[in-house]
Amino acid sequence: MNGNFRVGNLFGIPFFLNISWFIVLALVTLNFGTGLASQFPYLGNSALILGLVAGLLMFASVLLHELGHSFAAIQRGINVNSITLFLFGGLASLDDEAKSPSGAFWIAVAGPLVSLALFIGLFLVAASGIVTGPAAAIAGLLAYINLILATFNMIPGLPLDGGNVLRAIVWKVTGNRFKGTLWASRVGQFIGWTAIIFGILAVLGLSNIGSFWTLLIGWFLLQNAGRSAQSATLQEALSGLTAADAVVKESPVVDANVTLREFADMAILTKEKSQWQRFLVKDEDDNLLGSIRLNVLQAVPSTEWSNEIVRNFISPISEENKVESDQSLLNVIGHLEKQGIQAIAVIRDNGKLVGLLEKSNIINLLQKRDKAQMQSA
Ligand SMILES: [Zn+2]
Known part of the structure; x- marks a missing residue:
């Protein structure tokens, strides 16, 4: 990815931030900050600082999600080249593919499982009354974000985690890895187009569902799903040749x-x-x-x-x-x-x-x- 710079290592995995990440952090800080300010007027300017804290904790949630994928991969002997945070969230880049459908399945679900666990933990913290005021609001917000991370990523199209789950299932059923990738890519392309259409309708003011953001995400999904479909076709063509x-x-x-x-x-x-x-x-x-x-x-x-x-x-x-x-x-x-x-x-x-x-x-x-x-x- 262009505009990546290395921040350091996480458990020996090179960790990168993309420039686009800062734009999102600024937007999120502003968004959370103004939300907290209207909910707790006595906070004054410190609402923005709490907004920044919430934004950083949101990215920590994304990072933990990616570490979930990474640890599942490492457990199966697959190296993790890097973890990158960017405009649309996080990305753990693996050195190799899983050797078996069950391996691919567990690497794919590990991320959403981490997010789900974080949701449950944060929800309990927010609901139990251990923390109150702005801290409870932030815990509630992060619980909600982690629930979105778990569910959105399980949409069954590549490049989303759900797409990798679908791929593993088709691979298991047909015994053909490429068929799995092709199916999951096609669904990913369909989801990408759907998001683009909703995004355009929303931008034109013809629909209440979606936004310009939906359009962007749709474009991102479409690009990546198309690429994996292409590489699956190529890989299938090459299989059996020496x-x-x-x-x-x-x-x-x-x-x-x-x-x-x-x-x-x-x-x-x-x-x-x-x-x-x-x-x-x-x-x-x-x-x-x-x-x-x-x-x-x-x-x-x-x-x-x-x-x-x-x-x-x-x-x-x-x-x-x-x-x-x-x-x-x-x-x-x-x-x-x-x-x-x-x-x-x-x-x-x-x-x-x-x-x-x-x-x-x-x-x-x-x-x-x-x-x-x-x-x-
Ligand atoms: Zn994931």
Whole structure:
């Protein structure tokens, strides 16, 4: 997200605030402050300070909700990358998805369960008479906010928690994770559109339900639900494919024992190979030895090309730049993205080179597959 800055760590999880958070805090402070001032006129200017306290406690409630998701994820061995507070509340960003529907279910409900527990606790505090006056009013307000946090988030469309619950249920019933995501995304898109329509009607003064805020939230839901639908479709298309499927047909590979002259002829004169700047080097048994850059040729006088062999110019390939051929393509894409690399050497588990996998080639592969499916249909 743009405009995020790090505040510190919470239980080892990097904690960020988005700039938009301050706008909301200011609005909430003003809103709560004026409410308290009219309810307790004797407060005077300190009503605004209490409004700020209430606003901060509201964000603490959101934070506890996100920590609920985070602890449930950590318990299942999933890392939490960050927690961010922003315009529409909070976001716990997980490093990975749950491996099972039940895992996904519990991570999703953990947040609303925390909010529900806070609601019950604060409601009891407000109703019991332990605190009175403005403190009781703030406790009541926070109880109400936590009830909203628990119920609103359980609306069954992505990206809301309820959407993740629906996803887990469809996943469990159909045994297909992607179907779960697709269903929950579609419902999320429907809810997004509904909120936008109510928001527009309210802004135009044609309805009493909703506000400009509803319109904004609808837009936010629609964007995110659309994105998860897209990624589910892509993931489903990729499922069942392995790294070996995405290897480039004319991979840039050269034998360690050929001379630089032969390397130059192959690399520069062969049309399919001339686009590559770096070649994988293999020995006579197809074992991957490393790679060689084309610009090695510039460093060696061309009169020497026939006397030098490729083997002497190999640079090693690190583990991050290799992948085993039976790895799922989905994992490989995740790896490429994480490492920020465009291509990777594909080897069999005995170290034999299969070829080069390029990120851009995966898209070609999917398009070909789509075409093939259309033709067979
Ligand atoms: Zn949540």
